[in-house]
Amino acid sequence: MNIHLIAVGGKMPDWVQKGYEEYAKRLPAECALCLTEISAGRRGKNADLARTLNDEAQRMLAAIPKAAIVVALEVDGRAWSTERLANQLQDWMNAGQDLALLIGGPDGLGDAARAKAVQCWSLSPLTLPHPLVRVIVAEQLYRAWSILRRHPYHRA
Secondary structure (H helix, E strand, O other): OEEEEEEEOOOOOOHHHHHHHHHHHHHOOOEEEEEEEOOOOOOOOOHHHHHHHHHHHHHHHHHHHOOOOOEEEEEEEOOHHHHHHHHHHHHHHHHHHOEEEEEEEEEEOHHHHHHHEEEEEEEEOOOOOHHHHHHHHHHHHHHHHHHOOOOHHHHH
């Protein structure tokens, strides 16, 4: 299974790139993590935010691999413990399909992207900066995988 992290935004700070890459490279081929960056739409004083979110959503939808399970990362989604995420990761792996995780930009996900998701996952009730979400998701996926494989990384 390939896990496609489809995220709005590009040109991330070096610490974001390094953090994401550190955990992505630790994941084995059985659940390889791949990042697809969707350029953020124009934002500003007179920007049409609804149109911007819709444009971003359309580009996200185009990046989703055919037949992939789609999960939106949303503050209003369901919060999972790390152990629950490990069980969810096992279910996704057992499904035999790729997984697409959608991370919106500074204003969240467009309606079309949210509608495509079969699940909404919340990392926290806190509002997190979207660059940091990439690092957290990569680390939590690695931690979930380590639980499934009884790797010593997770020591709870």
